Amino acid sequence: MPTHETEVVIVGAGLAGLMAARTLAAEGRGVMVVEARDRVGGRLLNEPIGDGKVVEVGGQWIGPGQDHLAALAVELGVETFPTYSQGENVIEHAGRVRRYRGTVPKLNFAVLLDAERAQRRLNKMAAEVSLEAPWETPGAEELDGQTAETWLRRHVRTRGARALMQLGIEAVWAAQPEDISLLHLLFYIRSAGSLDLLFDTEGGAQQDRFVGGSQRVAERMAEELGPGRLLLEAPARRISHGGQGVRVEAGEHTVTGRRVVVAVAPSLAGRIDYEPALPGLRDQLTQRMPLGTVAKCMAIYEEPFWRADGLSGQATSTRGPIKLTYDNSPPDGSPGVLLGFLEGTQAREAGEMPAAERRSAVLDCFARLFGERARTPDRYVERLWAEEEWSRGCYGAHLPPGTWTGYGRALRPSIGPIHWAGAETAKVWNGYMDGAVRSGEDAAREVLAVA
Amino acid sequence: MPTHETEVVIVGAGLAGLMAARTLAAEGRGVMVVEARDRVGGRLLNEPIGDGKVVEVGGQWIGPGQDHLAALAVELGVETFPTYSQGENVIEHAGRVRRYRGTVPKLNFAVLLDAERAQRRLNKMAAEVSLEAPWETPGAEELDGQTAETWLRRHVRTRGARALMQLGIEAVWAAQPEDISLLHLLFYIRSAGSLDLLFDTEGGAQQDRFVGGSQRVAERMAEELGPGRLLLEAPARRISHGGQGVRVEAGEHTVTGRRVVVAVAPSLAGRIDYEPALPGLRDQLTQRMPLGTVAKCMAIYEEPFWRADGLSGQATSTRGPIKLTYDNSPPDGSPGVLLGFLEGTQAREAGEMPAAERRSAVLDCFARLFGERARTPDRYVERLWAEEEWSRGCYGAHLPPGTWTGYGRALRPSIGPIHWAGAETAKVWNGYMDGAVRSGEDAAREVLAVA
Numbered sequence: 001m002p003t004h005e006t007e008v009v010i011v012g013a014g015l016a017g018l019m020a021a022r023t024l025a026a027e028g029r030g031v032m033v034v035e036a037r038d039r040v041g042g043r044l045l046n047e048p049i050g051d052g053k054v055v056e057v058g059g060q061w062i063g064p065g066q067d068h069l070a071a072l073a074v075e076l077g078v079e080t081f082p083t084y085s086q087g088e089n090v091i092e093h094a095g096r097v098r099r100y101r102g103t104v105p106k107l108n109f110a111v112l113l114d115a116e117r118a119q120r121r122l123n124k125m126a127a128e129v130s131l132e133a134p135w136e137t138p139g140a141e142e143l144d145g146q147t148a149e150t151w152l153r154r155h156v157r158t159r160g161a162r163a164l165m166q167l168g169i170e171a172v173w174a175a176q177p178e179d180i181s182l183l184h185l186l187f188y189i190r191s192a193g194s195l196d197l198l199f200d201t202e203g204g205a206q207q208d209r210f211v212g213g214s215q216r217v218a219e220r221m222a223e224e225l226g227p228g229r230l231l232l233e234a235p236a237r238r239i240s241h242g243g244q245g246v247r248v249e250a251g252e253h254t255v256t257g258r259r260v261v262v263a264v265a266p267s268l269a270g271r272i273d274y275e276p277a278l279p280g281l282r283d284q285l286t287q288r289m290p291l292g293t294v295a296k297c298m299a300i301y302e303e304p305f306w307r308a309d310g311l312s313g314q315a316t317s318t319r320g321p322i323k324l325t326y327d328n329s330p331p332d333g334s335p336g337v338l339l340g341f342l343e344g345t346q347a348r349e350a351g352e353m354p355a356a357e358r359r360s361a362v363l364d365c366f367a368r369l370f371g372e373r374a375r376t377p378d379r380y381v382e383r384l385w386a387e388e389e390w391s392r393g394c395y396g397a398h399l400p401p402g403t404w405t406g407y408g409r410a411l412r413p414s415i416g417p418i419h420w421a422g423a424e425t426a427k428v429w430n431g432y433m434d435g436a437v438r439s440g441e442d443a444a445r446e447v448l449a450v451a
Numbered sequence: 452m453p454t455h456e457t458e459v460v461i462v463g464a465g466l467a468g469l470m471a472a473r474t475l476a477a478e479g480r481g482v483m484v485v486e487a488r489d490r491v492g493g494r495l496l497n498e499p500i501g502d503g504k505v506v507e508v509g510g511q512w513i514g515p516g517q518d519h520l521a522a523l524a525v526e527l528g529v530e531t532f533p534t535y536s537q538g539e540n541v542i543e544h545a546g547r548v549r550r551y552r553g554t555v556p557k558l559n560f561a562v563l564l565d566a567e568r569a570q571r572r573l574n575k576m577a578a579e580v581s582l583e584a585p586w587e588t589p590g591a592e593e594l595d596g597q598t599a600e601t602w603l604r605r606h607v608r609t610r611g612a613r614a615l616m617q618l619g620i621e622a623v624w625a626a627q628p629e630d631i632s633l634l635h636l637l638f639y640i641r642s643a644g645s646l647d648l649l650f651d652t653e654g655g656a657q658q659d660r661f662v663g664g665s666q667r668v669a670e671r672m673a674e675e676l677g678p679g680r681l682l683l684e685a686p687a688r689r690i691s692h693g694g695q696g697v698r699v700e701a702g703e704h705t706v707t708g709r710r711v712v713v714a715v716a717p718s719l720a721g722r723i724d725y726e727p728a729l730p731g732l733r734d735q736l737t738q739r740m741p742l743g744t745v746a747k748c749m750a751i752y753e754e755p756f757w758r759a760d761g762l763s764g765q766a767t768s769t770r771g772p773i774k775l776t777y778d779n780s781p782p783d784g785s786p787g788v789l790l791g792f793l794e795g796t797q798a799r800e801a802g803e804m805p806a807a808e809r810r811s812a813v814l815d816c817f818a819r820l821f822g823e824r825a826r827t828p829d830r831y832v833e834r835l836w837a838e839e840e841w842s843r844g845c846y847g848a849h850l851p852p853g854t855w856t857g858y859g860r861a862l863r864p865s866i867g868p869i870h871w872a873g874a875e876t877a878k879v880w881n882g883y884m885d886g887a888v889r890s891g892e893d894a895a896r897e898v899l900a901v902a
Contacts, residue, residue: 145604145629147852149596178596179853237688237724267738271722273688280744280802280837284844287718288851290738293731348857351731386731393735400739400851401598402630406799 001254004231006032008447009248009257011236011272014042015433016421017263018221019072019440020447025225027448032257033225034250036235036390040222042264043394044433046213047381049300053330054213055337057296057383059395059433060328061214063200063207065193066434068441069217073210076220080208083201084327087307090315090369093160097368099311103200111160118156118165119195126189131427134187134404144405148185149177163318170343171324172198173431174292175398179344184399191430201314201326205432211331214433231255235390236262238273239418246417258451261443263421265291265397266411268390278415285407288400289424291393295342295350295384297322297362299377304329304336306370313338315369321346322365338366338374351384358382396431397424419443452705455682457483459898460699460708462687462723465493466884467872468714469672470523470891471898476676478899483708484676485701487686487841491673493715494845495884497664498832500751504781505664506788508747508834510846510884511779512665514651514658516644517885519892520668524661527671531659534652535778538761541820543768544611548819550762554651562611569607569616570646577640582878585638585855595856599636600628614769621794622775623649624882625743626849630795635850642881652765652777656883662782665884682706686841687713689724690869697868709902712894714872716742716848717862719841729866736858739851740875742844746793746801746835748773748813750828755780755787757821764789766820772797773816789817789825802835809833847882848875870894 008024010017013035021031039045046054062069062080073080091098091105100106129137137143148169156162169177169185189195197204210216222230234251239260241247246260262269270286277283304327306313313327322340329337340362342350350358359380366374385394399408412425421443426435459475461468464486472482490496497505513520513531524531542549542556551557580588588594599620607613620628620636640646648655661667673681685702690711692698697711713720721737728734755778757764764778773791780788791813793801801809810831817825836845850859863876872894877886 141629145598145600147597147601149852150598150601153596176853176857178592179851179857277838277840280835280843281799284741284744284799284837287738287741287843290735293735293857345857348732348735384731386735387728389728392731392738400630400853401600402627402851406627406630406744406796 001252004032004253004255006030006255006257007259007451009034009246009255009260010263011248011250011260012042012263012422013040013218013222013230014263014422015044015218015436016423016440016443017261018218018225019437020261020263020421020444021225021229022221023441023444024447031229032255033230034234034236034248034253034255035230035232038233040230041215041218043385043391044215044218045383046215049335049379049381055298055300055328055381056213056215057381059214060209061206062210062433063197063205064203065197066429066432068437069434072437073217076217078216078220079211081211081331082208083206084329085201085312085314087310087312089312092315092317092319092369093163105316108160111158111164114156114158114161115164118152118161121155122186122189123194123196126186126194129183129186129190131187131191133409134183135408137183140183140405143186144181144183144401144403146182147178147401148180148182151182152177167316167318167323168195168199171341173398174294174343174347174395176344179400180398181401181404183404187404188430191426191428191435192432206326236272238275240275241417259417259419259447261419261421261447263440263443265289265422266424267291267397268392269420279410281407282410282415285403285410288403288407289397290400291391291397292395293344293347293351293386294394295347295382297340297342297382298328298380299338299363299366299374300379300381301336301338301377304333305373307333309371311370317365317369320365321350321361325366325369335378338370340365347384347386351386414446419446452703455483455704455706457481457706457708458710458902460485460697460706460711461714462699462701462711463493463714463873464491464669464673464681465714465873466495466669466887467874467891467894468712469669469676470888471712471714471872471895472676472680473672474892474895475898482680483706484681485685485687485699485704485706486681486683489684491681492666492669494836494842495666495669496834497666500786500830500832506749506751506779506832507664507666508832510665511660512657513661513884514648514656515654516648517880517883519888520885523888524668527668529667529671530662532662532782533659534657535780536652536763536765538758538763540763541766543766543770543820544614556767559611562609562615565607565609565612566615569603569612572606573637573640574645574647577637577645580634580637580641582638582642584860585634586859588634591634591856594637595632595634595852595854597633598629598852599631599633602633603628618767618769618774619646619650622792624849625745625794625798625846627795630851631849632852632855634855638855639881642877642879642886643883657777687723689726691726692868710868710870710898712870712872712898714891714894716740716842716873717875718742718848719843720871730861732858733861733866736854736861739854739858740848741851742842742848743846744795744798744802744837745845746798746833748791748793748833749779749831750789750814750817750825751830751832752787752789752828755784756824758784760822762821768816768820771816772801772812776817776820786829789821791816798835798837802837865897870897
């Protein structure tokens with residue numbers, strides 16, 4: 001087995017791991033990144049669609065307040081462009097497909113008011129949550145004792161507003177309201193700033209995209225890291241951490257160092273063999289941070305025909321299985337790309353279908369929302385993230401009830417020479433690319449403070 | 452690496468794995484069991500206390516309805532004896548310690564009535580749950596959309612009854628009511644028969660004990676299996692399952708066979724590397740079945756002094772941290788052993804204390820409940836199951852909200868030549884030793900049906 005020596009070993013070449021490596025390298029520290037896949041980027045992945053163009057089958061957006069990711073992209077020379085948002089949006093609800101302008105769909109006024117009030121109440125409750133220590137939030141036990149579903153059932157009166165809120169939650173967490181602790185929902189809202197920021201395209205987390213695809217950010221970091229500091233196809237299986245430092249066994253390689261930054265999602269970090277074994281509280285936390293379930297589905301057409309029809313390509317459907325769509329065409333609008341998400345229940349059910357059946361279900365949806373032309377794309381691209389061995393879900397992890405209050409204190413603290421990074425450890429923009437970048441910086445600072 | 456060939460490889464030498472091996476061997480099939488630890492028994496473990504006597508620091512009881520475990524014990528010549536239950540019980544609630552006779556403590560009548568009614572309602576709801584497919588239970592989505600805590604808050608009016616119900620839930624699941632889906636709570640009740648069976652000593656799941664300790668059942672099975680069929684200190688790290696059969700890499704050993712029975716808790720099964728990787732739904736399920744948190748604490752005295760004082764040694768305290776005690780003395784009553792459980796929150800908090808502080812907190816409790824004499828045992832024995840690398844929690848796994856309905860269908864079905872066993876897969880007495888035995892039989896039958 002090839003053996004390598006460095007100062008800090010980084011496990012995972014997603015944004016968090018690469019940012020930790022970049023930050024440490026900038027301070028003159030020796031780093032070596034080990035990555036299970038044959039590529040960098042983790043949950044970011046460009047898929048070429050010809051002519052040097054790509055679509056992103058993983059994370060893709062950047063929005064206001066995501067300053068660390070934005071600054072990094074500028075440094076790396078990766079540019080952004082606005083998500084296409086011109087024209088009318090579409091909503092399918094209660095058996096009808098309607099077009100509307102702006103952010104408020106044409107629905108029953110009582111439903112709109114009810115959803116608006118729910119959103120405002122959640123924002124207000126979220127403002128009380130501690131990002132450092134969610135378990136110290138006033139009323140934490142009661143908030144963490146219930147699911148988001150319980151809150152919706154109790155506080156949202158109309159069935160229509162519940163359906164909209166459920167759709168919004170599925171879209172943000174790739175999970176069902178019943179999967180998520182109310183406290184975690186509020187933590188996540190606070191971590192981003194507001195539910196509006198999470199939901200919105202213009203002015204929100206879906207506002208802008210990266211020219212050349214989001215994975216470019218990771219690739220550029222890897223390029224700058226330089227040769228010999230990144231080992232691909234090297235899944236970390238075992239981390240020994242005696243008094244003398246760390247020894248990481250990753251695929252065919254062994255890397256020794258003084259410290260290690262583990263920059264993969266907590267449930268995957270829990271699958272690594274630690275010697276000595278980690279404290280029970282930490283291990284049990286990793287049993288309680290499941291990753292969401294999502295499939296990203298894209299239909300590619302010669303042109304974005306919906307634009308000519310006065311449509312933005314953005315649609316929501318409470319019927320599904322695709323509940324949310326976007327125009328995901330390249331910056332020049334060619335070819336036309338419709339993006340649809342399968343999330344939570346829909347992603348699980350679609351995940352068990354034969355591929356042809358799943359494609360047909362997705363295109364049926366697109367046809368209902370954008371007309372029959374949508375049924376016959378030139379190409380269909382999809383990615384089911386639960387099937388990916390080195391992600392095992394997307395977008396990120398959520399916490400079920402009882403977890404923040406019972407185990408949350410084991411999420412961030414380092415254990416001896418082992419530091420934790422990843423979007424799931426972030427205080428700001430938890431679960432997002434920006435949070436991943438911040439978590440990498442934080443872990444690097446932790447290391448610099450002690451070594 | 453030593454290589455072995457067999458027909459069926461079994462991963463895990465707990466009751467489930469050994470029972471699968473025993474059942475297959477009885478049908479003339481070749482089996483080989485690989486076990487991570489240097490002993491058999493999994494979550495069963497005898498600790499010698501001198502004079503050839505033991506206390507059990509893991510699972511220990513057998514009760515009515517646990518017929519498969521009972522029959523097995525008879526076959527193996529392991530005898531049982533009744534849990535000591537003579538004399539008065541003790542309850543500490545609302546700042547007072549009181550003695551009482553029988554099963555109903557002397558508490559405020561409204562509290563008793565409220566708790567009794569809650570218990571009856573849960574039993575009635577549980578009777579509707581499907582053991583084969585809990586997600587097909589009428590109203591499954593609503594039941595699985597909430598925590599047991601939400602149900603208690605809504606349906607149990609008095610604070611005292613809520614405290615008693617919480618104590619009962621902690622005692623049965625080693626988890627807090629907020630950790631557990633209401634649907635799972637009901638499934639588990641139905642799986643045992645009733646909440647009364649789960650709670651009770653005489654007539655319930657804590658009725659009897661094994662002479663020589665429960666681990667004897669596993670040890671006797673291992674003895675009968677004979678030499679060369681059990682590999683200890685062989686943690687299964689990788690299972691390759693091509694068309695030609697299976698290949699299990701376990702510590703220094705490689706074992707090939709036609710099929711494999713994985714008989715460890717789902718979250719630990721999720722940490723094994725499968726080649727090819729398992730379907731997303733199955734993997735994501737293993738991210739959603741956390742093990743409970745419990746520490747079993749025993750103080751050993753020259754004699755069971757509480758007996759002379761007219762006490763059974765059984766106590767409940769809503770104050771804690773020990774909320775539940777038993778007389779755990781050997782059959783001849785010598786030495787005297789007081790057993791106390793730290794569960795859920797208490798187990799987590801105690802797990803982070805220095806050992807001396809934890810011991811002192813436990814003995815403080817014993818002294819409040821049984822008098823000052825309890826403060827000075829000859830010996831103190833404890834086991835924190837979250838710290839155990841090859842269990843990572845006890846008694847068993849519970850399902851948080853959304854899991855049965857979203858992922859439950861991936862719990863039991865075999866995947867190619869990979870079969871699943873373990874107390875968590877059992878339909879009857881799920882989570883108990885009896886369930887583990889049944890699950891081993893079921894997995895063996897599955898294998899026999901196809902190979």
